[in-house]
Amino acid sequence: GESVGLHLPTLSVQEGDNSIINCAYSNSASDYFIWYKQESGKGPQFIIDIRSNMDKRQGQRVTVLLNKTVKHLSLQIAATQPGDSAVYFCAENINFGNEKLTFGTGTRLTIIP
């Protein structure tokens, strides 16, 4: 049979609409979180980060929300564009003095023209 790992969660959004990508993180001790965007054949690209002493942070067209109670992160992308089509990963870090990141399962976002 096919590997479950080959089937990323997917989200299709009409161009111009807003999108919300969700992520459940694993470790309640994590205190720093990053969203990365990964296009096909490329390395992960930083989008936005948030520390655990915050519950919301905004960037250009992107907003990250953090709910520590349920260990949940979300990435909101406003007014989506074709260039937003990619796989999006959340990643967490525990402050043990390094930047080692643990990545979640990605979500494939497809923008429909």
Next chain:
Amino acid sequence: DTGVSQDPRHKITKRGQNVTFRCDPISEHNRLYWYRQTLGQGPEFLTYFQNEAQLEKSRLLSDRFSAERPKGSFSTLEIQRTEQGDSAMYLCASSLALILAGQRELFFGEGSRLTVL
């Protein structure tokens, strides 16, 4: 281009052969990380260096894998006696180690894709 540079971008090899990947971090970044990413999965941590010292290794890094950063600048990741299960994208990332300043971002390269036949 002053980003993280990886070479080669693609490598096809036969099972049992050795392969070596090189990573050049952003200059002045003193921490360097190796990750492995298989199809449909997020990157998984392999190992990291601070300057030339290898400070942590994952259990994923079997004894067929060895990483070095001899002068605290570029790093190499060697895989000996490759197996088909080693087929993956090998990603390198670097950081400035400014955690006390609140910076914990990792900057990733474009990766080296390995295919073992």
